[in-house]
Amino acid sequence: MTTATLTFQPTQAPADDPFGGLAFLGMYTVAEYHELIRTGTLTPDDPIELLEGHLVVKMPRSPAHDSAIRILSKRLYRMAPDEYTISAQCAVTYHDSEPEPDLAVVRGPEGVYRDRHPGPGDTALLVEVSATSLTRDRVGKARIYARAGVPVYWIVNVDVRVIEVYTLPSGPGDAPGYAQRDEYPVGTVVPVVLDGVTVGTIVVADVMA
Amino acid sequence: MYDDSEFYRFTVDQYHKLRQLGIVTADDNVELLEGYLVTKAPPAVASKNPAGLERAFAEHLPDGWCLLVHMAVTLSGVRPESEPEPDYAVVRGSREGYRDIAPTSTDVRVVVEIASSVPDIERKDLARIYARAGIPEYWLVDSVGRNVEVYTHPSGPIDSPHYGKRDTYPVGLSIPVVLDGVSVGTVAVAEVMA
Numbered sequence: 001m002t003t004a005t006l007t008f009q010p011t012q013a014p015a016d017d018p019f020g021g022l023a024f025l026g027m028y029t030v031a032e033y034h035e036l037i038r039t040g041t042l043t044p045d046d047p048i049e050l051l052e053g054h055l056v057v058k059m060p061r062s063p064a065h066d067s068a069i070r071i072l073s074k075r076l077y078r079m080a081p082d083e084y085t086i087s088a089q090c091a092v093t094y095h096d097s098e099p100e101p102d103l104a105v106v107r108g109p110e111g112v113y114r115d116r117h118p119g120p121g122d123t124a125l126l127v128e129v130s131a132t133s134l135t136r137d138r139v140g141k142a143r144i145y146a147r148a149g150v151p152v153y154w155i156v157n158v159d160v161r162v163i164e165v166y167t168l169p170s171g172p173g174d175a176p177g178y179a180q181r182d183e184y185p186v187g188t189v190v191p192v193v194l195d196g197v198t199v200g201t202i203v204v205a206d207v208m209a
Numbered sequence: 210m211y212d213d214s215e216f217y218r219f220t221v222d223q224y225h226k227l228r229q230l231g232i233v234t235a236d237d238n239v240e241l242l243e244g245y246l247v248t249k250a251p252p253a254v255a256s257k258n259p260a261g262l263e264r265a266f267a268e269h270l271p272d273g274w275c276l277l278v279h280m281a282v283t284l285s286g287v288r289p290e291s292e293p294e295p296d297y298a299v300v301r302g303s304r305e306g307y308r309d310i311a312p313t314s315t316d317v318r319v320v321v322e323i324a325s326s327v328p329d330i331e332r333k334d335l336a337r338i339y340a341r342a343g344i345p346e347y348w349l350v351d352s353v354g355r356n357v358e359v360y361t362h363p364s365g366p367i368d369s370p371h372y373g374k375r376d377t378y379p380v381g382l383s384i385p386v387v388l389d390g391v392s393v394g395t396v397a398v399a400e401v402m403a
Contacts, residue, residue, distance in 0.1 A: 022327060023216075023246065035232065036232070041223050042223070054216065
């Protein structure tokens with residue numbers, strides 16, 4: 001077993017960090033994170049995700065949030081071709097992050113992911129349902145998903161009843177992001193595009209409480 | 210992107226596992242403060258008299274007490290949990306007894322911290338942490354201000370833990386050393402200054 005080593009990144013600590021900025025809040029590689037899970041140091045009861053090296057506590061969920069996931073997942077299951085798999089609140093592994101998006105449409109049959117989580121080349125569409133987590137979803141998660149080259153990223157904003165669709169990811173780079181952002185309010189339909197093919201549409205009003 | 214409340218806090222048990230796994234090593238120079246791994250800041254003033262305090266204390270400790278130097282004390286049971294490494298700690302028992310296991314809050318009577326280059330950590334954060342754990346006495350050696358702040362009457366685990374009393378002893382005065390209500394001697398402030 002190779003021993004994971006701690007990689008300190010003190011300059012990345014935001015100014016308002018606790019303990020005078022000396023708390024190491026960004027320090028875990030994906031390999032270290034997996035080691036923490038494998039050894040039971042972190043358990044499924046710990047509500048966290050690895051985001052850009054940080055162990056970040058997941059936001060509490062509201063009924064509107066969970067309802068949107070249920071409705072969307074049912075529709076995505078129906079319209080996704082056989083060569084795709086839908087997963088709800090499952091991990092995806094990127095180079096410095098292991099987020100657990102609310103919904104993921106990943107390439108390949110489900111058996112492919114028995115021994116590993118989907119990676120950068122596997123995700124066709126990711127969905128985050130946003131209630132309290134809007135800033136994290138728009139800034140941090142968008143940066144993570146754009147860096148990983150996830151082609152389509154949706155933020156379902158249940159507070160204002162809009163689905164934001166991000167496309168044209170930059171891939172890795174200094175400031176990863178999506179070049180295109182479209183908003184679909186209630187009264188419109190969102191095309192579900194998997195690898196360039198429109199496989200169906202979602203009625204925005206159906207998803208919102 | 211993230212604010213303080215969003216970061217995960219470790220328990221003492223998890224922290225021990227991080228050390229067992231080698232994810233945190235001695236070289237990392239961190240301690241567990243309220244669930245976060247915090248780098249130990251260097252002292253504000255490099256000590257020219259590092260053994261002074263150790264000697265001053267050693268003269269006074271009766272049988273059944275010992276002085277631990279730069280060793281961890283486990284403050285668990287109340288979250289957020291901490292395992293700081295005070296510069297000195299007066300604890301019940303002998304040093305040999307703490308070779309493999311750190312003392313807990315019931316063993317520790319006095320903790321001593323030398324003010325670092327980030328003195329708010331000692332004055333605010335560690336005072337809160339030691340008060341939460343009910344450590345009866347906390348000394349903060351301020352080598353810049355040339356005095357020792359002695360905190361007593363810890364609140365215990367309330368919402369905003371704090372010490373009820375703070376006495377400042379400048380150079381020229383001596384601090385009484387009290388263990389379990391028994392006065393065992395005094396330590397001159399000049400002796401503990403750098």
